[in-house]
Each structure stands twice: as structure tokens, then as C-alpha cells.
Amino acid sequence: MKKLINEPGDVVDEMLDGMTAAYPEELRRLDGTNVIVRADAPVDGEVAIVSGGGSGHEPTHAGYVGEGMLDGAAAGEVFTSPTADELSEMIQATDAGEGVLCVVKNYEGDVMNFETAAEMAEMEGVSEVAQVVVNDDVAVEDSLYTSGRRGVCGTILVHKAAGAAAHRGDDLEEVQRIAEKVIDNVGTMGTALTSCVTPEKGEPTFDLGEDEIELGIGIHGEPGTERVDMMPADDIAEELTNSVLDDLGLEDGQEVVTIVNGMGGTPQMELFVLNRKVQKLMDDHGLEVWDAMVGDYMTSLDMMGASITVCAVDDELKELLAYEADTPALKR
């Protein structure tokens, strides 16, 4: 498998340098770490929002660093949690004295390292560190790297809403409440048409036949719910959407945000074909789509596939999701 990289062991380091080179006025890399923060961090008078996780999910998370979303993002090696040391440095570098909210995708290593980092940062003088754990993947309860449900693409809505709340001056308790409100109202399910290929291994992480797909795939190629024969896009959209809606149990007339998310190797053409059916399904279910997002938001290296996210929104969340944001990967 060919990749546009140099040495596999250098890929995260070089990616981060390429990112700060693209956004020199917006992003800054903390010296000697794989942490990206806002160039103007810490931001006076605002609660800081930080996130992080293994690399390979770009633009997650560093692409969401900027005004109105994240203050910092820590990148681990590919599909590997960032260290507690680096997470602690990030928390310290972004804290402006108003406290820090860590938005953590539910993977055991991430949750553990963020918890340790929060304790370390508090010992170093950060006033208060709170944590929310995103677990929006409705596919599987307990998986290869996770107790409980995994955190996937719904996480970016947590970044957006919590970031907006922080930017308008809400305090830590309130920002955390907002983040948890999104988590309580969001569900996601994905599918893989092909495996991803990690730089180190250089070969597919798992085998998938030419005529089969995996439903409920994780963003590291962890097993999903089942392997089925390849289906038309409309049937795939229906399988994924119905699983999410079954989980959320929304009432008729509920307003929602939908995300059709590409996994990294999926052409945008196919995401829009999926979105067409997703919007019809929302209509069939009596749901009112307030915003329909389509694009690569949380990927799995070069995997072909997509995930579908649905989030119920009320006036409070709509205001925050629509709030101004200026990041490399999302502008409002």
C-alpha cells in the first residue's frame, strides 16, 4: 500500500508541522509535544475546551482548534492515546484561570490518560479540570478498546456547542452541562467498505471481501455488529439511520442535526448520494432537519465508508451550534 509519507514513525510529527505551517497565525505547537493549541492560548476570560486522541482521524481533533471550538488538541501516535504528560501540558497551556473542560472520546486509554492528566494539571496549579466522555456510537456495547459505547463523529458537535458556550463566557459548570446535553442527544453508526491501512503496518488492518461490508465499524477498524453483502447506498443509509433512530427514540417533529461523515477514502460524491437518502428518512420519520452536514469530519485514515450521526437539538443547542466558529475544518 502506497502512502504519501516519509518514515512511518515520523508521520504524526510531520503532519503536525505541516498543519502549523498551513495555519501559522491560528495554530501553535507546544514545544517538544504533539499538542496543537490556539496561537493566542490561553484566552482571557474563557473556559478552555480541549480534546485529543490517536492520530489518523483528521481533521479530528486539531482541525477544530480555533475561535469558538477547541483551545487545544493532543495527537497520539496513529490510533494510540496521547500520553498523560502531554495532555497535562495541554491543559496547563490553555487554562486562563477559568478552568478546563476535557472532551474525551470513550476509549479506555484516552479516558485513563485524561483522568491522570487532569490530576497532574491540578497539582500544577490549574484551578479546575472537568471531563466529559462522548459515547455516541450506537453499534456496540463494549469493544476492542472500549468499555461501554465508543466515541465517534458526534464528538465534533460536543466541541462545537461547548466551544461556543465557553466563547460567550459561560462558566465551567455550565459549559460541562452543555457538553453533556449534546452527549445525551446524539447517536452515530458507521460502515466500512474497505479496511484502513496504518502507516506502520502498511497492510489492511482487517480483511473484508470484495462483496461484503461491515456495519457498525469502529474508527480504528474495530469489529462492528455484522458483515453483510454489499448493498445499494440507499439500503446502507437506511440500516445506519434506523439503528441510530432506534437508539435515540425521538418524538415526531423533533428538530435534528444530521452528519454524513466520510471515513477518509470516500469521494464526496458518495457522501452526497447517502445524504439524499438520509434526508428522505428524516422526513419519513417526521423529524425536522435543522442542519445537514456532509463531509470528512472524523476519519479512519484511508478507509472507504461513512458514518451517520443524528443529534436532537432545541433552541439552546441550535444557538450554540450556529454560533460563530473559525477553525481549519469548520467555520460558521
Add this chain to the structure above:
Amino acid sequence: MKKLINEPGDVVDEMLDGMTAAYPEELRRLDGTNVIVRADAPVDGEVAIVSGGGSGHEPTHAGYVGEGMLDGAAAGEVFTSPTADELSEMIQATDAGEGVLCVVKNYEGDVMNFETAAEMAEMEGVSEVAQVVVNDDVAVEDSLYTSGRRGVCGTILVHKAAGAAAHRGDDLEEVQRIAEKVIDNVGTMGTALTSCVTPEKGEPTFDLGEDEIELGIGIHGEPGTERVDMMPADDIAEELTNSVLDDLGLEDGQEVVTIVNGMGGTPQMELFVLNRKVQKLMDDHGLEVWDAMVGDYMTSLDMMGASITVCAVDDELKELLAYEADTPALKR
């Protein structure tokens, strides 16, 4: 090859429906056509900017329809020119009486059909239709579908600058001058690590060995300049960048915009690894990077690979490229 589609023959129609479903307030599809226009077209008091071409290059072109860029974009079938009839309908639907500028990528079918469409639209009462032809691909002179050089990713800078000029109220002659100024100052070269797969064929368009890449590739998989052994990303960046810079012949201290563009199947991680080296090369050549763009701007379905664009900019172009824009694929 698996794709998230239904019937291959329906893919463009369904993609466009999925697109307007995602942006119902911003985009409108002209009834019975594959043309996307701004929902508020025609825009009073402004020259209209339109573009179009075969599908499979998303977000090109419909992703750039919106305030400050394009008023309309016509989608042909995959890798096939839109018809003159549809192009004429687009020109008529976007003209607000100030004239229309057609931004055409240099492919024989596109150029011919836009020329015919301009004549048809003028007969239907459009006051004036002008055309510029983008030919930024420095790789090959004459190719499978082209006399002269092909139009590739530099086209989006033409959309941006001309769209800004139109939005601030410049007349057609001035908007055309701006578009041609970008065309005179931009060069691009790409590489493919894998072939693309069209929905109709379902198999790779060309064969490329596991250890070889094609330099100078076209966005439809047309042959490039040479096949070479797979190289590290830094060497690929150097090959592509040097070809572009040799063509442009820029002076020391010149300000430039760079674009590292993904071809559709390339993870963002790899684009940033490339960008790191591109920025170093700009520095080595004594060029001042005013803006470094990284992302999927003009793709070739699911092709793995990337292109590198360099555009020399002066104060006039910088003002226009920085000007406010609000489109699905590019916001400023």
C-alpha cells in the same frame, strides 16, 4: 470495487439532490437539469460567475457556489462535459443584466460547449457572455482530451478572485481581467498513487503497479509525464513543486498562495505531510507564502494522490482572495 451508490447511471442526479438537501437555503437546482445555482440567483447589480465540467471532481464546481464565488455550476455526467443546453440555461438563470463570466477548465468538450452555450444565451437575451479558459497544469502540452495544457486545481483561485471582484461590483471586463490575471500566474502538477474507479466501469481506469506512481497525472486519469518508482513524500513534493516553479519562473521574494490538494482518496494526514515539505521548498526558493491551503479542492473520484498549486499574488489578488466568501466548500 465497492461504492456508496445506487445505480451507476443515477449517481450525478442523486449527488445533486443530496447536495441541495444539505444546503436548501443556499443552493437551488434548476428544474430538469444538472445545474446548481445560488438560491438567490440572479444577484442584482453583480456580474455572474459560472463554471462547470464533468462530475467526479467534487467539491468542484458546485461546492463553490455561493456568495463571493460562483453563481452557478453545471455538472456533466462523470468525467463528461455538461451539454451546451444546460450551460445556456445556467447562464440565463444567473444573469442579472450585468453579464456573465464563464470559467472553463481547458478540456475540448468543455470549451466547445461553453462557447456554444454563450451564443445560445446571447440569442436568448443575455447581454454579454465572456469566457476564460484555465490551463494551469504544467505537466503536459496536449493530452487525451485537451489541446494545450489542462485546467486543474488552480481553477478554484480563479473562482475565488473573479467571484470577489463580481461581488464588490466590478464590471464584466474588469472581472474577466482579474480571472485572466490569476490564470497567468498559477501552475499545478499532480501525482497518482492509485487509479480512480468510475461508477459505470467499476474497475480502475488505468493500471499502476504496487511500487510505482504516475507524475503529472490528469484529473480524469489521463497519462502524465512519467511513471516512476514510489518515493518518500518529501521527494514527491520536490518533484511536483519544482516542475511548477520552473514553469512560473518567479522572482526572489515573490508572494504566493500554495495549495496541497487531495485527489479524493488521500487521507488529510498525508496532505499535511506533503504541505510540510512544500512550505520548506517555498522558503528554499526565497518565496513568501501568503496563504497555504490544504484539503480536497479538486478531486478525481477515489484516486489516491495529490496535486500542488502555486499562484503568484500581488496586493490586488490578495485582497480578492481574502475577500469574504460563503460556499459549502470554501468560507472566508
